[in-house]
Amino acid sequence: MRESSARSADGSFETSVPARLDRLPWDRFHTLVCVALGVTWILDGLEVTLVGSLAAAIAASPSLRLTETEVGLMASAYLLGAVLGALGFGWATDRLGRKKLFTATVAVYLLASIATGFAWDFWSLAFFRFLTGTGIGGEYAAVNSAIQELIPARRRGQTDIVINGTFWAGGAMGAVIGLVVLNPAVVDPEIGWRAAFIVGGALSFVILLLRRFIPESPRWLMTHGRPEEAERIVSEIERGAESRHGPLPPLQHGPIRLHPRDHIGIVEVVGIMFRRHRDRSVLALVLMxxxxxxxxxxxxxxxxxxxxxxxxxxxxxxxxxxxxAIGNLMGPLLLGRLFDTIGRRPMITATYGIAGVLMAITGFAFAQDWLSAASQTACWTVIFFFASAAASAAYLTVGESFPLEMRAMGIAVFYAFGTGIGGVVGPALFGWLIEGGQRVDIMWGYLFGAALMILAAITEWRLGFAAEGRSLEEVSEPVSARARP
Structure with missing residues (x-):
């Protein structure tokens, strides 16, 4: 049954778009969404791993000759760009739509990543890494919001966590590329690390082609006063699903009435975050x-x-x-389903807590010189099996915490604050600790990270909320569902 929306005298209307999206069986449309949009995390994983794998080669480059501190600052420049890109593109995504922005952000990434391969000194390298980060940061806001709004509620948690976890598929690709481009028998390392960034950026041309087939989010359209267009898109998706799976199941919840608005202002966004959803905002900031x-x-x-x-x-x-990278990828793949069955709160608490305890033990073992390169890597593989699922769940939590009209901005704000507080400081701090050459100093850095993960576990247990199997509109009521005074 397809329902059309009829406007009332005050401009409000009822729509069943959310219920119709949530009842859909898994279809090739959803697979296309996951591939075309989820590739963002593969790109980010590729970027991060390339920098990690190539860090020593970049530092030893005859044209750059970076210190360990400058390598850390290079990583921080990328993350600072991601912070600012998330905020700018997130604001635009809520105003202009998901589709326009997830096209623009991948174009920025493409050009900046290629430019990185032509850097001539530390400052040019840092600048191009900064620009690459702005594209990836914008992707997080535009793409996370679009994915959550298009995936049925019963599969939203697992899908979002697995897609976020594919960051480490990119990580594995980056590691393999690093093995090739750093092998002097294959290619001069000075050429190899540059070629890695150029080729990685060029691959994103394929993403631009795939994203042409992804429609605008019907949920975004309905909250911006375009219900007819939203219903047309949903009808097309339904026809495709019916042709492949037969009659659709009945709706599990009724229509909602909306009072459409073009956008909501920054003051209102801040009010919703820190008054209406204060606990969720604290939780989002701590997790991220x-x-x-x-x-x-x-x-x-x-x-x-x-x-x-x-x-x-x-x-x-x-x-x-x-x-x-493989351990990080397997965590979300094997644990993701449990976030929809056991539930968000117990699983997020457990994954953060286990990762924190194991990190503290590993940090102490490193300081005592009990580990080899292989056993150190084995420890991180186990730790980040859990930490990867936890980190993916942080992005899921932020996306589910706030109303549709400010979802991208909410993701952007807490990605930006989280990355700004934790991500930008972390690499620079550890680069400085490593340059000092003292294992005990680095241990304190590891113990600090462990304490943060345990703090996040406690915060989730205290402030976490149930979102598994519930529609986005039920988890957080749209702003436009409330009549303006």
Missing amino acids: ACQAFCYNAIFFTYALVLTRFYAVPNEHVGWYILPF
């Missing part, structure tokens, strides 16, 4: 900041630890990054 510090601090500088403390040659670093 804690995972960002641990991930970016450890991963961006792990190649430096391997080369400095374990004498691993630059061209062999990828062999250690690869199992690390």
